Amino acid sequence: MKSEVIDQFVESHGEQYAAISDTIWRYAELGYQERDSSRIHIDNLKVSGFSVREGVAGIPTAFIAEAGSGGPVIGILGEFDALSGLSQSSMAVSCMPSVEIANGNGHGCGHHLLGVSAHLAAVTVKNLLESYGLPGTVRFYGCPAEEGGWGKSFMAREGVFDDLDAALTWHPWTVNAIWNKHTLAVKQAYFRFSGISAHAGYSPHLGRSALDAVELMNVGSNYLREHIIPSARVHYAVTNAGGVAPNVVQPKAEVLYMIRAPRNSDVNEVFERVCNVARGAALMTSCELEIKVHSACSNLVFNDVLNRTMQTNLERFSGTAYREEELAFAASMHRTVRAEELEVAGRDLLSVWKDPKPLFDGVVPLSGERGQIHGSTDVGDVSWITPTAQCFTACFAYGTSAHSWQWVAQGKSSIAHKGMLIAAKTIAGTAMDLMVNPNLLKEARRELERQRGGKPYVCPIPANVEPPLAALVA
Ligand SMILES: [Zn+2]
Incomplete structure (x- = not known):
């Protein structure tokens, strides 16, 4: 699949999807309460020709959108929940609540970008399958409440990921890299x-x-x-x-x-x-x-076969040029970061990025070293069911931390929009590589089977536990 085709399709839809992302930033709905955020996704997916199943796993804001036919079946995972108490003015370089957000919440983990980019990747894959007359099914999973509600784990318990050949996703971050660290x-x-x-x-x-x-x-x-x-x-x-x-x-x-x-x-x-x-x-x-x-x-198991494919695509589609005003804004954000936060952010990068700047514009090489993140993600459950890969892209000034006012402030910036489009292209490119190369999927599946040691996935949520649909304490 030619890079230019993916590049052009995503870029030509960039403004439209950035606007959806900005709207979800403003909705800032907490886990399992994302009614308007899931609605805007569902409406747009239907307009784009997807059939949509709503209320998946007994969760009103969970949905699955599908297009194409036959195999392979590739799932793309999206999120859209915000965090409580993190309302913050867009583009402000000091901590001040937003007048645009009525509920006091804020998108401190960039899930407004995460969901929309994954959505755009799914639309791109649908368009490519149709344009090239290829068999294959693409699914977009609207996954609520990643922040402490673990929506994907409840969805996994219902078996909705069981027939996937692979799952792909990403997370907004401060660098372009593949996620190859264990989670808890x-x-x-x-x-x-x-x-x-x-x-x-x-x-x-x-x-x-x-x-x-x-x-x-x-x-x-x-x-x-x-x-x-x-x-x-x-x-x-x-x-x-x-x-x-x-x-x-x-x-x-x-x-x-x-x-x-x-x-x-x-x-x-x-x-x-x-x-x-x-x-x-x-x-x-x-x-x-x-x-x-x-x-x-569950903890995350990563898949080297898929990670290598995704790294190739990340390298194909990274390399954004930033304008002077973007660099200046990132520099002003960078100045709000304490030295110890910079040190934590740089620990993994010191060997590849000798002269850290306010914006990361390279790609971190895929390392065989497996680190451990002392955080968690419900992508973990999906990764035990089907081969799964995810990337990070640079959406925020280097050194700024997730779950901070700085991330909310940068969530509607053109830098965040650019990172979102890199992710959409990377996911779409990876999905298309898998669609046309069944051997990759077979190898990826074999790798997962080895990691599972021949045992089936067991959901860690007991069968009698209902999704905690009341507002979460995030
Ligand atoms: Zn997150």
């Missing part, structure tokens, strides 16, 4: 304690404090940290402190735990020990305990 598997669960209310001054001996139980559980978990594998992470948020009255013994209290570790089996082991700590806290306070799993997602 996650399990989240609510620990709900029930005690007995009482007058805290007159008759505290008659009360049993659920808030005491939460506090003791947290203390116990903090002691537990030293005795679990170092790569595991245990986070918590008190989601119900039992009210605001100190003169009442709190009869109900709740804490949400998030446990991360390299593999699902590690997560389950740490989770069981945290459950024991909770049981101990309940025993100490004579409270009842209910444990309710909220969600989970």
Whole structure:
């Protein structure tokens, strides 16, 4: 497939899709609440000739759009959820809430760009299959609530990725690179304690404090940290402190735990020990305990066969020239970054980028070294089901961090739009390489089978856990 064909198709749609991305930036809807964001995607996909199945896996904002016929079947994954409390004025170089965003949220992880670029890649692949009269099916997966809701994992439990030959996606970042680092598997669960209310001054001996139980559980978990594998992470948020009255013994209290570790089996082991700590806290306070799993997602396994194909495409389509004003804006953003943030950002790049500038304009070589990111993504579940690859492209000034006001501020910039188009071209180019080269898909599948050790994918979310559709605490 000639690069110019993909390049021209994507560029000719660039303005239209940048406008959709900007609109979703303004909607800034939290996980599982992305009604307007998924609607704009669905409407545009229908106009582009895709058939769309809505409400997938019992999630109103999850959808699958499909075009083409026969095999291979390539899935392209898109997201569109925002983060709470991150409202930020576009293009401002200091932290100030946006007057455009009414709900106080912000696209601090660039998922407005992520979904739209993946969508444009799917439209591009459909157009190419039709233009060249090629067999093959392209699917765009509208995946809600990546931020802590793990929408893809719930979708995976329903089997919607099972018949894919490969899945492709990307993430907005500050560099152009292939994602070849491991992520951590996650399990989240609510620990709900029930005690007995009482007058805290007159008759505290008659009360049993659920808030005491939460506090003791947290203390116990903090002691537990030293005795679990170092790569595991245990986070918590008190989601119900039992009210605001100190003169009442709190009869109900709740804490949400998030446990991360390299593999699902590690997560389950740490989770069981945290459950024991909770049981101990309940025993100490004579409270009842209910444990309710909220969600989970698997660690990511990457696929070298697909990564190499995607790297070739990333190198084909990177190389954007930036205008003076773009470089100046990136430089002003770069100045807001603390030295230690720059050091973290540069750790992986020092060997390839000797003189870091405010904007990354190269491509990080594909390394055989496997690092570990101590974060998580629900792409992990898809990667255990079908060979999966994803790239990063430079959408934000070098050194600025995900989940920050700086990323929200840069989310509608022409730099972000350029990064979004590089990703669309890279994904479309990779998908077309796979469409016309069945041997690549066979090799990629063999690699996945080796990694799975002959075992089938098992979704880490228990069958009786419903998607947590109420607004997420992001
Ligand atoms: Zn993200």
